[in-house]
Amino acid sequence: MKKALVCTFLTMATFTWTSGAAAHADSRNSIRDGVICLYEHDNYKGGQACFGSHAWDLSWTGGEDGVGRNWNGTNRAVENGASSVKNNSRYWVFLYDGRNYKGTFYKAKPYSSDADLTKNSGNPSFDNRTSSLAFKGI
Template sequence: MRRRIAAAIGSVALVGATAFGFAQTATAAETGPQATYLWLFQHDDFGGSSKNFSGDDHDLSNTFWNGTSSRVDNGASSMKNQTSRDVALYQNVGCSGDNYFARANSVDADFSNNSFDNKASCVDFR
């Protein structure tokens, strides 16, 4: 009888450990692909339309908010940098003029506090 109880407890422990291991893997996989983008948002607090970037875009005048025909140029008010790289935003196409620096894995819910609201015209990954 004790053998059966010990075997049952061992089986439950093995199944629980296996399930826990799968949960850890799924969580890591879910965050991996999401962590490859800089997201710009049209409004404060990550509201309105959004646009994701995985690399440089030196001319936002020909880049559109996801699912719209509205240009991103001079229209961003908040950002989430979910990449492991720093990103510089510039006021002028071609990456010149006033700039904003987004550290890797950072967020900013309001560009107004940095005097960069509705100014981004260039995205430059570092």
């Protein structure tokens, strides 16, 4: 009985540890619903910064909401630094090359992604140009 119990426990512990490691490794690929995430490099690499459903001026460095405009875990500014994007919301999100939602824009369709903002069909090249963004149709 003791041997069977020990064996069962070891099997469960190994399974739990493996499942946790797989979930952690996958976290950059599974962003939460309703946000857009910008990435510092092509193919969703480098820094990551995710924003929820309203307008964001990326030049702003923080405030009452506690949200800075730096790549997660760094002091590097997001403004003019995005090279890829994942829109995990049901809204169109417009990325603007000017502050305060002005200038040339890139349209991110609902539930879409772009691994390289320099190669776009129907949008201008937008690598390292995003200064502000706004969710449309809310």
